[in-house]
Amino acid sequence: MSDPFFTPVSGFDLPRFAGVPTFMRLPHVDFDHPRFSDVQVGLIGAPWDGGTTNRPGPRHGPRQLRDMSTMIRAQNGATGVRPFEALNCADLGDVAPNPADVMDSLKRMEAFYASVHAAGIRPLTGGGDHLCTLPILRALAKDGPVGMVHFDSHTDLFHSYFDGTMYTHGTPFRRAVEEGLLDPKRVVMIGIRGTAYDNEDRDFADSVGIRVIPIEEFHARGVDDVMVEAREIAGQGATYVSYDIDFVDPAFAPGTGTPEVGGPNSFQALQVVRALQGLNIIGADLVEVSPPFDPSGATAYLGASIMFELLCVMAR
């Protein structure tokens, strides 16, 4: 049933620590590969942190995510889904940013994702700082605004930093709303917490109709109840899923640049994704994995596990 070309190498054949590390041991298929047109979901690295205002590192995220993702097996232990049989998945390699030029990088990333989108491939990105989601949305929302389920400890809805710097990892969704890429009424942000500069981002969210669920509410209501609401907000329209690894508590995901204590544990980190089942997911990302802050790779392993869960809900 499944195409042997798109089947990951099994750990029973080649040990899981061996081999050139691609995402989940999938074939590496670049744009001029003969099987490119057969890909349905493309796993893509966005090695990028030019939008980072605090502690850099996410440019190294894709490589460590690939490395740790070779420990992922073929079947979801909780749901039984076997995504690599349901969909033709491939590693499309990394988009090439320009580490010393933010605006040039945004153009390069948008162009890459536009090609992916044009080929009918749904992207599943491993980032990279959160600014990378802006060019992805520019590529995917060409035909109209999309909904978004956003897991994060920050809203990333700020207007600007440092006297007018408009493009940082704290501003992508402000830009996306301004540019008409997101339908704010179909956007939900879950897990928001930590100290704040002020209420500017939350006021903006309120003014456009974005639903923000802070962590206190998340812990009080529980995963199931929160996710019922999240699915209702996203509805049946085209929906993007953006997952910042700092949504998870830093004990479980230390490898990130702007951690906020008091977050969900790793079981909840998976549960919230499983609860997306049934949405119309046009693409997803897992961003802000920063290897310098977690040389052990534990954060990337959790990140790869979340990417696998995302793939499973995209597969059904």
Next chain:
Amino acid sequence: MSDPFFTPVSGFDLPRFAGVPTFMRLPHVDFDHPRFSDVQVGLIGAPWDGGTTNRPGPRHGPRQLRDMSTMIRAQNGATGVRPFEALNCADLGDVAPNPADVMDSLKRMEAFYASVHAAGIRPLTGGGDHLCTLPILRALAKDGPVGMVHFDSHTDLFHSYFDGTMYTHGTPFRRAVEEGLLDPKRVVMIGIRGTAYDNEDRDFADSVGIRVIPIEEFHARGVDDVMVEAREIAGQGATYVSYDIDFVDPAFAPGTGTPEVGGPNSFQALQVVRALQGLNIIGADLVEVSPPFDPSGATAYLGASIMFELLCVMAR
């Protein structure tokens, strides 16, 4: 409304990784600074571990707490409190212990805190091993015994170590009760756990009326219920808050010398402080952060987050 001098530098002006690191980017105000008399809450480092009987390191705690505290922003995300506008806060620098002489150090620390207290400044200390709380209490409880809310995995109520050594980080509260610094009926110890030598400390607590809430009871009852009782015990009298970072589970706070597994998570670590709202807090500390056991600074970041929550309940 707030005094510009006492306003921390914003991360929107100067990136949060930049600048000489003071506690929460507050001004450094030492005893002979012209604005010293205007300070209401003084953040103080106690770089000290001469009382440590097991694994040393807390002498490095204040520096790492300062470093990580520069990631704290101006507003409490959960409660909305903006403590730096409500109170004049400043970094008073470090008390100078004598690392090779315990008794001399106790004198030096008491004298420092007596000066702070005399100036009408409430101290918020970043330690340091737990023995530092004894000279702080000697300075603050000059006019009579105070109550205490104590978060810890150990009671620190032992009589002595090594054939008669009376001053270690396992004995400060035994001494404080003996010296009349604490009113044991107004003392509650929360989170006690781990293997024990024997029942000596618990028997002493019972004999003087200190309430000990072991971790099993904490997990069974939940934060809200436990903290109602804690507030009742402390009452409306002058109350000191002493928070040993090993109260928190070592997965969330590995950087400490005597960890005990099975503790609260980081969300609960913040919740218990928020629940102190309304008490009459005359001073507080966050102790036993030991950087050698957590070079990443994650423990210190949690510690700084707890210090911010302490400041917020002192501010309202």
Next chain:
Amino acid sequence: MSDPFFTPVSGFDLPRFAGVPTFMRLPHVDFDHPRFSDVQVGLIGAPWDGGTTNRPGPRHGPRQLRDMSTMIRAQNGATGVRPFEALNCADLGDVAPNPADVMDSLKRMEAFYASVHAAGIRPLTGGGDHLCTLPILRALAKDGPVGMVHFDSHTDLFHSYFDGTMYTHGTPFRRAVEEGLLDPKRVVMIGIRGTAYDNEDRDFADSVGIRVIPIEEFHARGVDDVMVEAREIAGQGATYVSYDIDFVDPAFAPGTGTPEVGGPNSFQALQVVRALQGLNIIGADLVEVSPPFDPSGATAYLGASIMFELLCVMAR
């Protein structure tokens, strides 16, 4: 009441970081020691990872477990049990495997444990990869199949790896059932999770009557309810307890070779052992501690804490 020879050194006499590190500071008693015949529970290291198909390291587990176990005190803080007074416990040293020969190692380990068993000593092992449990069971189950309570994120019930390799850390319990060492109807496996190759192991469990409790069920039902069932399954017959440290979530136990996210926290990790009270435990192990993946020793400290809890339920 207790034999002074079998009393661990107290941290009040010799600091806990000092001394040649034996398990829990117990006397080192090898086979030809004059007190060998008086030992009731023998703590044994199995420095072994020749069965590891993925990331090695558990051969270093026993040494780090010994090191961290010197922080364990005499009394269980939660239950009050003082196991070293209830039982004569000793460190029997390490079984000597052959790191370059799996089959030779299995023989060496079986012979060692057969001697321990013949002396009437119940073994409490610190491993080591999970394949070491097979030779232990061969030694202990000579007179008939035993029951088993198994904490793990994997079933370790696979038939073979790499085209017919029958002895790996993924196969010990398949072999044990085939060899009649385990009574599958009296075996319960708790905490199973993570991505799967396929259903082969679970199908085998079903076919022989092993009860598998996946982590989703564990989290939904809670520790108490699950452990009531576990005790019923094990019953009153001779029961072995095998505890793979990867049962615990990797945030709490990063030092292991095949982590799976979404597991229990450290409090639950202790609770499940305390709930074994009343079973007829003929031996136990704590395996798969891999120091290269956690140089800090935090995993080993949790492991030593679990071994102490195992000792306490063996003592009552």
Next chain:
Amino acid sequence: MSDPFFTPVSGFDLPRFAGVPTFMRLPHVDFDHPRFSDVQVGLIGAPWDGGTTNRPGPRHGPRQLRDMSTMIRAQNGATGVRPFEALNCADLGDVAPNPADVMDSLKRMEAFYASVHAAGIRPLTGGGDHLCTLPILRALAKDGPVGMVHFDSHTDLFHSYFDGTMYTHGTPFRRAVEEGLLDPKRVVMIGIRGTAYDNEDRDFADSVGIRVIPIEEFHARGVDDVMVEAREIAGQGATYVSYDIDFVDPAFAPGTGTPEVGGPNSFQALQVVRALQGLNIIGADLVEVSPPFDPSGATAYLGASIMFELLCVMAR
């Protein structure tokens, strides 16, 4: 003779791990401080890595340099120089870059150093990636090109990266020559090594008369002989010293983003600075310390030791 205000705190008074960490425990004097006009050498942090094309991290360099520099005492053990008595030294704080905008950052840094230069203060900078030397030179070489002694494993003389990006940490000295800030005949680059893209940078050096001393020649001739030539090249004119920590072998300085193996050891790292005695040094920097690649701080400690040696040759 020396001004008490400008005397660092002694470790005999306050332990060296204590206190708010400024460079070498000097007073923190910002632009509006009353003693600013008395400063002769200003130690400045440049928390910057926006020009980094490979592995980021130097933005965190100044803080770790300050931290480790508190271990520096008052007197040079080899030469007997006591720089803090010879010169009024102070920590001027950090220049504030804009982490998400390279061109804005260059302007901010130039303005900061222009103010320092205008006040007659010689700057000693702790970086930061090597692009920061360009705005420093723009500020210092306003009146004409200066000479430079440059320790590095790379020439940093490339024309551009990524299809025309002109401002990266691989291009500052190409720009500086083009802008007339450096007199190439008075520039010597020492320690160059590692794999190369091609000969473009070396050809440019040859074309303008920059002397490049590769590491093979350095090791063959020895420190003394090489430094005689270096002093001759720099001559008696105004000279800037730029020291990239990757000049030193990565075993001694692992904390840097673009290490090249085969470099000098730490004794040679100090010797080359001592050999600058007698030059007319108008400013100096120690750049590319990247804490994420050396959490232990060993690299920063070497960097602080080099900064102290630079200060000593500026003092005589």
Next chain:
Amino acid sequence: MSDPFFTPVSGFDLPRFAGVPTFMRLPHVDFDHPRFSDVQVGLIGAPWDGGTTNRPGPRHGPRQLRDMSTMIRAQNGATGVRPFEALNCADLGDVAPNPADVMDSLKRMEAFYASVHAAGIRPLTGGGDHLCTLPILRALAKDGPVGMVHFDSHTDLFHSYFDGTMYTHGTPFRRAVEEGLLDPKRVVMIGIRGTAYDNEDRDFADSVGIRVIPIEEFHARGVDDVMVEAREIAGQGATYVSYDIDFVDPAFAPGTGTPEVGGPNSFQALQVVRALQGLNIIGADLVEVSPPFDPSGATAYLGASIMFELLCVMAR
């Protein structure tokens, strides 16, 4: 002149931290790839440590070597050689060992290298423990014994371990001499040091005519003199180069399982390879890189630098 297909991706086009990591950013060409027959030097990973008697980890070596090798550029800075233009180089992927079966692994590795050899490709291997050199020699020395230049701190000439275990990483060259794969008169072992069991290995070397140059002699004579002799011993016949990373001092190469202090520095580590110029090298390896003992990757970076030097002497 050079074939674009075999040209590594430049860091000027795609940042060096980006992309799926192959050895030196070369194309990944497996056995059934259309360009396989055009490969002249094949870079191969041997993810293997089944022969390790002490501390495991080299099975992870190839992946970390690939990761760090992406920092290698196109041209040798010291010699000017551009190996990727001189030879068609490709990453052939990893040979698949069986981590739980030594003998099976030896067969699998020999078969893999036999295919490589049959295709006329010279192998350059990144290991892996040193036992992997035995199956490589079995494949390459089919037509008669070859010479060998061997850099190491150990002779690896032992007869057996643990009562007769013949295949470990301490025995490969004893086996290779016994099997007629090596011409002992054309074998030189350089850098031998550390504590010894006894003289068995050295006596064997003497008895068959292998020249052993201990580290004391190496340091006393210097690289140049030693390498003149080494070239004379190897002569003009087919010669294999085997480079154990523990040849280098552990300060420069901490990531290895059996370090011995007192070794060469990293500059000498490169010099000895450059001095092989002119030999008839039929294959080479760099083995015993053990990432668990150096998570920073510094050892692997040195290892990749050595592999590049090996490639350069194979290219001329």
Next chain:
Amino acid sequence: MSDPFFTPVSGFDLPRFAGVPTFMRLPHVDFDHPRFSDVQVGLIGAPWDGGTTNRPGPRHGPRQLRDMSTMIRAQNGATGVRPFEALNCADLGDVAPNPADVMDSLKRMEAFYASVHAAGIRPLTGGGDHLCTLPILRALAKDGPVGMVHFDSHTDLFHSYFDGTMYTHGTPFRRAVEEGLLDPKRVVMIGIRGTAYDNEDRDFADSVGIRVIPIEEFHARGVDDVMVEAREIAGQGATYVSYDIDFVDPAFAPGTGTPEVGGPNSFQALQVVRALQGLNIIGADLVEVSPPFDPSGATAYLGASIMFELLCVMAR
């Protein structure tokens, strides 16, 4: 010839990572062991850092030294000496200090070493901060002052710290000279370097006739020449050897509290000990190994290698 009881376990029998770790796998013989009177050299741990004025950690040194020393084999590779056959060596365990009381600890340590000395056993100590050498000398120099060869980056000759604290790790040899334990004319201190407070220690050395060889002289003259002089100074009288691991450059020995850059490499670290051959060594120590600053154990491995060299010169 050698006594089997005193023979370390071979790595050919039991893998070197296995077993309860004693120094060099020697038998653990405490004071009441039946073979105590047969011991000739006693390896002793001094788990102590109460005299540390800067960064603590050496209290953990002995355990890590024991751990890493299990990699030491039976024979000196450079000199051929087999010390365990020449002398009856044993691990005497740890002296028990009182971590919270300096003066009590000095008494405890002196008493322990007095017992060892009285039994005719020469002590070889693994420390521990350098203050531990004072009580050792008090025990060994009861009958008159002894000579000393001292390898260190500091003289440890200061009068006092912190307004009169006389017993710290910076003062032991000042006290030892004052107490008549050392004959200053027969004392040589090698490797002194780093920044200095002032000349007080060097002036004292000059005034009493201690020969100080700074690192610049050491590097200029070379090991052989320096050690000829050192042997002449020590002469044929009773001589103690005290080796502070910070003598070695921190790239080779990062795990220490007061590192000074620019020191000897690891080969020289061994050479200087081998050059002590022929002296009348009554005891020796290797101190200041601080595991928190080197979790990898590399420093302790070098330390254990140095202890083995010390043992070899004591054996001949």
